[in-house]
Amino acid sequence: MSKVALFGAAGAIGQSIATALSNKGRPYRVVGRTDASLRNTFGTDPLAEIVTWNPDSPASVIAAAEGIETLIYLVGVNYWQFELHPELMRKTIDGAVAAGVKNIILIGTVYPYGMANTSRVREDHPREPHTFKGRMRKAQEDLLMQAHKDGRINATVLRLPDFYGPGVTASLLHGAAHAAVNGGTADMIGPLDRPHEFVFVPDVGPVVARLVDTPAAFGRIWHFAGAGVTTQREIVSEMERQTGRQLKLRVAGKTMLRLIGLFKPLIREMVEMNYLMTNPLIMDDSALQKLLGPIHKTSYVEGIRQTLVAESSTRPLAAAA
Structure with a gap:
């Protein structure tokens, strides 16, 4: 049975993570709204378990998370509907806890920081978003990390810059x-x-796959910066x-x-x-490199x-x- 699930798997980052897990011979579950889209993307991989969900249905969220140890959260919303981010996160946390999930990894962005006040932004940089999208992403992170603080689930966030590939x-x-x-x-x-x-998308999957197996990663936020x-x-x-x-x-x-x-x-x-x-908001990911050791970044x-x-x-x- 799959022990790792990718919620919102069909995007570029989800595909990169799935490839990294598959390369390690590790079964994984992909969760999305549309069965046809998931099968088109992951249907040829025998290690992929395909599950659909309705994030607005508590029973559906629990069913999608059943039997999972680590949930990787990549759920996207329309760019004009960022108010959904906190609500979807809350529903997913509740369902994951009810299903017995131990860990959640949120793939995040730099939006919660607002304006950078240092030349290199570390994870302890103040989060002072001046945009609506930044506030919604901050609220999403806060819900997750509060769940960790309350002992409901182990949580971490991996923030990424803009990506390409x-x-x-x-x-x-x-x-x-x-x-x-x-x-x-x-x-x-x-x-x-x-x-x-910019971070090269195929470089992201191996980092996330390593975080899954790193207990020390949970309880705080990490950066994965671009190749310079x-x-x-x-x-x-x-x-x-x-x-x-x-x-x-x-x-x-x-x-x-x-x-x-x-x-x-x-x-x-x-x-x-x-x-x-x-x-410019340029990320400092020295903490992640100290945690995981050498990290490959494609030039x-x-x-x-x-x-x-x-x-x-x-x-x-x-x-x-």
């Missing part, structure tokens, strides 16, 4: 990768020349170098996002988070290469469509 469409860099391979104009969110960091400080402009330049093609860019700053947002709700929701593009050069190769492999399908 093969097949990852929900990335600041996807438009550039698509244009680098297919031509056309890359839509990007600026400014492009400010320091930034870069800029979006440098990423674009590397894509141009690798493809030999100069990219055409269409860059939207905060003002342009507001204008586009008048017609596109998703873009409108990005306005309040644009501070992360203008005010941007290699990560971009793999991302472009994956984008090239989808080109015939896109043309046929």
Whole structure:
């Protein structure tokens, strides 16, 4: 029986974690709302147990968590529905506790911090979110860590920066990768020349798989930073170098996002988070490296290469469509 469950498994990070668990020969359960989507993604792996749930139904949450020792929480919501994050976390904690789950790992973000007041942000940096999305993510974390403090369940959070990688469409860099391979104009969110960091999605899974087996990880929050400080402009330049093609860019700053947002709700929701593009928040993950030992981080050069190769492999399908 599976002892590790990925709730909200179908996204890029969930797939990376599933791959890492599978590579270790470890059975795992993937939990999501749609059976067809889960089977399309994980159906060929004999180690994957596929379970659907309704997070609004306490009985469904308990059933999805039954027999699980460690629950990895990756549940997403629409970008315009962040008020659901705390409520879904509360329901999942209650169901997990009722089902006898021992541990929960939340895959988190930098949103709860708000503006960085240090050049490198450690886990003890004040959490002072000035955005609605940041407050909702902070409330989500607080619910989980309070459950740990109350002795209901062992909990930890792994915070990640922006990410990219093969097949990852929900990335600041996807438009550039698509244009680098297919031509056309890359839509990007600026400014492009400010320091930034990105984590390569395939690097995340092995770290999470190690946290599952590290009792000392629970009870506090950890950072997993990118492969160094870069800029979006440098990423674009590397894509141009690798493809030999100069990219055409269409860059939207905060003002342009507001204008586009008048017609596109998703873009409108990005306005309040644009501070992360203008005010760098660079993570310090020395604590995680001290906990786990050496951690592999794919270089941007290699990560971009793999991302472009994956984008090239989808080109015939896109043309046929």
